Amino acid sequence: MKKRVLVVYFTQSGQLNNAVRATLSPFEKDENVELVYEEIKPVTPFPFPWTFMQFFDKFPECVQGIPCELQSLKVNPNENFDLIIIAYQAWFLSVSIPINSFLQTEAAKTLLKNKKVVTVISCRNMWLNAQEKMKASLLSLKADLVGNITYVDRASNLTSLITVMAFVFKGVQDKYLGFMPVYGVSKEELAKDAPVFGGIVLKHFARNEYSGLQKELIESGAIKIKANLMILEGRGKIFFPIYANFISKKGTSGTKERRARVRSFGIILPIVVFTLSPIITVISRVVPLLFPKKNKREMDYHSNNFLR
Numbered sequence: 687m688k689k690r691v692l693v694v695y696f697t698q699s700g701q702l703n704n705a706v707r708a709t710l711s712p713f714e715k716d717e718n719v720e721l722v723y724e725e726i727k728p729v730t731p732f733p734f735p736w737t738f739m740q741f742f743d744k745f746p747e748c749v750q751g752i753p754c755e756l757q758s759l760k761v762n763p764n765e766n767f768d769l770i771i772i773a774y775q776a777w778f779l780s781v782s783i784p785i786n787s788f789l790q791t792e793a794a795k796t797l798l799k800n801k802k803v804v805t806v807i808s809c810r811n812m813w814l815n816a817q818e819k820m821k822a823s824l825l826s827l828k829a830d831l832v833g834n835i836t837y838v839d840r841a842s843n844l845t846s847l848i849t850v851m852a853f854v855f856k857g858v859q860d861k862y863l864g865f866m867p868v869y870g871v872s873k874e875e876l877a878k879d880a881p882v883f884g885g886i887v888l889k890h891f892a893r894n895e896y897s898g899l900q901k902e903l904i905e906s907g908a909i910k911i912k913a914n915l916m917i918l919e920g921r922g923k924i925f926f927p928i929y930a931n932f933i934s935k936k937g938t939s940g941t942k943e944r945r946a947r948v949r950s951f952g953i954i955l956p957i958v959v960f961t962l963s964p965i966i967t968v969i970s971r972v973v974p975l976l977f978p979k980k981n982k983r984e985m986d987y988h989s990n991n992f993l994r
């Protein structure tokens with residue numbers, strides 16, 4: 687009998703879909719495996735490209751983990767799967783709203799209970815806090831996170847901040863202005879690395895033994911963490927919930943009363959990132975020298991799947 691894998695994913699532009707399909711190509715070729723893809727679909731689709739206000743108005747609910755309504759799943763939650771892949775993108779240093787909404791459904795409770803889970807993340811470059819939230823959700827669903835694979839945009843933080851803005855606000859999926867790098871995870875990287883990562887997961891899946899999985903994934907380069915981004919994200923993680931509360935005190939998503947605060951966030955955020963990024967890049971060169979143990983401990987922690 688074939689072993690069954692459920693792949694839960696959401697994608698707007700197709701970037702995440704490309705990443706998860708490339709990762710699972712070794713599974714696709716294995717005739718002992720049945721792959722079932724479940725695309726999460728919000729009842730009201732999120733816009734792409736986004737307007738400035740649409741984008742930043744989603745920030746409070748995203749950070750606070752407030753779910754949106756989803757269309758019913760195609761899969762019957764009582765079906766059994768031997769492994770569940772959750773492929774998601776980070777939104778505002780949190781799990782994207784559609785996937786976070788899925789995690790809060792009754793269906794997710796049934797599907798994920800006592801199941802082995804591998805997460806596949808595709809995002810700009812900041813996924814650490816989102817994965818902390820994912821770890822906590824999986825723990826409360828009694829699921830067992832056994833592997834994590836990450837794909838990020840390899841351009842510098844400031845470059846990808848410009849290209850991601852062109853991507854989300856204008857839908858630019860090519861070289862912005864003709865010379866900036868294409869936003870997102872590179873096709874070459876997906877072609878070269880993703881099947882290797884997927885092959886490692888497949889090997890453990892076939893044996894039904896996952897103890898060394900994450901270690902092998904780390905050794906093969908499946909986890910990308912940069913010290914400067916870890917520090918920058920650490921600041922955002924503290925600041926975001928405060929500003930999210932500040933906005934939502936004025937009203938719920940889409941209300942007129944909170945527009946001024948939403949707009950202020952949309953102006954402050956890029957300014958803070960543009961000014962802090964270079965400073966933090968310098969600090970991040972010094973921190974590992976001053977606090978080598980702490981720096982390594984943090985990197986190791988975020989490379990692994992337990993929640994502290």
Ligand SMILES: Cc1cc2nc3c(=O)[nH]c(=O)nc-3n(C[C@H](O)[C@H](O)[C@H](O)COP(=O)(O)O)c2cc1C
Nearest residue numbers: 697698699701702775776777778779809810811812
């Ligand atoms: C509302 C929103 C917020 C985002 N926030 C982050 C973030 O905090 N960190 C990050 O690395 N990428 C962030 N991104 C980029 C996404 O993770 C992802 O790369 C992009 O949306 C493409 O995914 P897609 O497959 O859904 O099109 C954000 C994108 C959107 C739309």
